[in-house]
Amino acid sequence: MDKKLELLAPAGSYESLKAAVNAGADAVYIGGMRFGARAYADNLDQAKMTDAIDYCHLHGRKLYMTVNTLLKQTELEELYDYLKPYYERGLDAVIVQDVGALSLIREYFPDLEIHASTQMTLTGPDGCRFLKDEGVKRVVTSREVSLKEIRGIKAAADIEIESFVHGALCYCYSGQCLMSSLIGGRSGNRGRCAQPCRLQYQFEGTDKKYFLSPKDICTLELIPEMADAGVYSFKIEGRMKRPEYTAGVVEIYRKYIDLYLNKGANDYKVQEKDRIQLMDLYNRGGFSQGYYKTRNGREMMSLDQPNHFGTPAAKVIQIQKGKAVFSALEDLNLNDTLMPPELKLDRAHIKNEKFTVSLKNVQGLRAGQTLRRVRNEALLKRLEEKYLRAELKEKINGKLMISKKFPAILELNAGTVSVRAEGSIAMEAKSQPLTEEKVRRQAEKTGDSPFTFGKLDIELEEGCFLPVQDLNALRREGMELLETELLKPYARHSAHKSDMHDEGRQGFVNDIIKSPDLMISLCSYEALDELLDIPEITGFYVDSLDEHILSKCRRAKKRCYYVMPRIFRQDTQDLFKTEGAAEKLEGYDGVLVSAFEEYGWLASMGYGQDMILDHNMYTFNSEARRFWREKGIFRDTAPAELNARELAQRGCAGSEILVYGRLPVMVSAQCLLKTNGRCLKQQGAKKVCRLTDRMGKTFPVSAECRYCYNIIYNSTPLVLLDYAGEIKKLHPGSIRLSFTIEDRQETVLTVKEYIKAFYYGQKAHNPFQDFTKGHFKRGVE
Known part of the structure; x- marks a missing residue:
């Protein structure tokens, strides 16, 4: 081929x-x-x-x-x-x-x-x-x-x-995981994931298992x-x-x-x-x-064990007084490690061989139990000797010429690259002239170089003598010249560095201090009618293309933006086409974008309304904001992992800051309902269930059957009521309150408390006993 x-x-x-x-x-x-x-x-x-x-x-x-x-x-x-x-x-x-x-x-x-x-x-x-x-x-x-x-x-x-x-x-779509970040401050987006997915959880009253592994x-x-x-x-x-x-x-x-x-x-x-x-x-x-x-x-899924499982290695035949008798299921090596419990073998055994182990060394065994090999010593040693200790050499060809009339010459070539090194003029031998065998033996000692000779021709004048150190120096020079020539095509000159602070990179300065717009994101709509009567609310983010919701917002003179799916795969795009979503979206003030595919799809259709980047589109720095600004997107959502100081350095003028809500910590193509044999088998279904960690913290899980993914939300909501003054100093264009599992009363109460704090400078009451301040103060490494 x-x-x-x-x-x-x-x-x-x-x-x-x-x-x-x-x-x-x-x-x-x-x-x-x-x-x-x-x-x-x-x-x-x-x-x-x-x-x-x-x-x-x-x-x-x-x-x-x-x-x-x-x-x-x-x-x-x-x-x-x-x-x-x-x-x-x-x-x-x-x-x-x-x-x-x-x-x-x-x-x-x-x-x-x-x-x-x-x-x-x-x-x-x-x-x-x-x-x-x-x-x-x-x-x-x-x-x-x-x-x-x-x-x-x-x-x-x-x-x-x-x-x-x-x-x-990963259990989560890569790039969409905030679980390690929000639980322990170790961000997967920053290369420091603590792998909470490899821990045990309970799901809706089940036994503890590694449901995210x-x-x-x-x-x-x-x-x-x-x-x-x-x-x-x-x-x-x-x-x-x-x-x-x-x-x-x-x-x-x-x-x-x-x-x-x-x-x-x-x-x-x-x-x-x-x-x-x-x-x-x-x-x-x-x-x-x-x-x-x-x-x-x-x-x-690996529901029962999150780490190396090994391979079946030995079966317990019987338990005798003070010892266990095994039958080897494979050839076993000295220093192999078997589990569970941990057993390090003190000698090798061939397949089907029976061997005994003192029970002093291994506790808790039972007849019929199979132990798995988690360390294959022979395999590791073979790989070490073949690939770690051995030096890889590239074959080269050469020609070495030694004469009493001219300097010694070593010509080397590798592929199309050739070099020539010159050494000393040979002397007349007084007793032991050089032989081709002696010259070859010395010249082919390529040592630490990355080369070995495939072919070396030697032309040696009779009666010559050349000190060994001169031969070695000629060989080293030739090898170094060849290495330099082979690497030359890869070398580059550095490009000009632009000033990140020049005028062309600015455009986010906002000296006008004003109250930011108030945007409300809703996953259910039982509180919508009551919220539409609150004058301080600017607009809503909704995840439904229901025309009744849109018309209600229009009558109340509130903006209405459609929340695009967290993941936009081909089947989702096909669904949108079938439902005529592109035409319907033109009736909204804009869309909240969560994926590159969504931007590309909307742009390819010439979508005419605003596109706002959600926080998972990660505009961590001003250059990322400039990148999108050049595409005509002037509104983004500040990332959830930056603290107040870092947000100020990045610049928040025109950005939206999420100040309340349960952050999505994972978006997964896996489904906890399906894993537990409870698939809803309904394309348009949506169900909220619960996942509980070893500390007793409960994470709401939304099964989004319409798009076939799960969203795991943080166990506690982000509440930044106490930082209203500090947030307003960042000059955001808007703030967002995001509601997922809250009921009507909780939603309305929370909105009113935020209005007190952000728009009237009043002392607000935090309606939640368990909450998080996210990274607004601590940030991530």
Whole structure:
């Protein structure tokens, strides 16, 4: 086959990067010391990163750097200096989430490839086509999209596609998760996720289980179908995993991508031993194939254990006095670890062999119990020796000429690159002249260089003598010259840095101090009639295209904006088309946009009303606001993770600030009702249920059957009543009160208290005993 595919490996350290390259990865993605979505990995400093770029290039591979967090205003101003040395060294691409960072990178480093991170939650062609027009070369699709949707993206957007093939799944659409942030102040958008999804929860009175913990994915069988659908880059997840894991997974996927490329889909078959190797390295109760062929389901979840499950290794045959008798289900190695309970083997055992263990070492065993191997010592040692300890060498050819008349000459070539190094003139040998064997032995000692000789021709004049140190110096010089020449094509000169504070970047200054507009967001409408009579309310956000609601707002002379779905996949777009939503939306004052696909879809139809960005569109910095301003969007919602000082640095003139409401902490393609066998099986249904954590905190969960996703809301509402004066000093264009599960009385009471505080400077009464101030004071790291 002539179709080239890329195998893309994760690296959380320099050792992992070398392991990935040695095992056959075409490209590696890795983070530097800042702005990467794995803040707790062993990220590379500047010296190591430049070495890593060179290492990849010398071996014909690529390095992509993760700049895939949201950048605060002060950080954005440091981005140029941070990226400059890597850009100059030949960095192949950056992976980006923040549109402000995207905008500056495009301007400062115009020939640096930009890849749109999966954190951008890209699920359809409209969003991908929009980003392509903004200079993005590649999109990393959301893990939730199907093969059919990928095919549609490729056909309609014609953009390079990167998709995950192996490793952990987030429960939430990537980029839409605030759970770790709001519970513990560790933001997934800032690379510090505490993984609350891997903890136990109760759902509507069930036993505690890991309801938010998906199995890892393994897509070996799907490689031909993924390639046929349009996936170019096959991405392995796992920057927090050890180097042996990286090497072992790359080794297997390299084998099967090559199998597909060499023999096509008809002769493609996965061997069970390779699947078992992947299971041995890491799995959570087995694998799933992710969302490529399945919308969601219980079979994708690891409900009983959130960490490495291992593989069946030994069965307890009987319990005797003081010991347990096992039968080995597989060949077992010295120092293998079995669970549960933890048992470290003190010798090897062959399959079906019976062996005994003292019960002093292992408590709580029972006859018939199967222990799983969670550490395969032999596999880890093999991977370490083959890919971590061994040095990868590139074959080169050379010619060495030694003469008593001319300086010694070493010519080297690698592909189309050739170099020539000159050394000393040989002397007349007094006793032991050089032999070809001795010269070859010394010249082929390539040492720490990335090269090894495929062929070395030697022309040696008889009777010559040349000191060993001279031969070594000539070889070193030749190797260094070759390395320099091979890296030259990657080097760049830095682009001009614009001043972030020049006049062209301004436009958000507002010296007029006035009370912001008051916007009310509603998920139910039992309080609407009463709210329409409150004069201070400017307008409403509604998630219904019911003309009666719109006409009521019109009669009351209130603005009415439609809230677009949190996720806008192809089936949702098809539903909108069927219902004539585009025409209906023209009757509203505007829409609240939550996804790139929604902006792209509306813009493609020439939508004529206002578009307002919701807080999950993440305008973390003024450059992100400028990016959207150039698209004609002048209103955005301030991100929920910035504190008051950071909001002031970003600028809030014209923005909306959410001052009350239960923030959505997760939006998931999974469904807790379906996982628990309670699927409503109704496209238009909507039900609020409850999820309870280990601390007794209850999270409302809205099953949005119309769009087939769940929204998990925070256990307590955001209440910023006490900060009315401070918020008004930020000069927001509007403030928003968002109501989700509140009843009519709670809704009306809350609105009135906010009016007291924000519009009349009166002391307001907080109607909620349990509430959060969110990040308005604490912020996130």
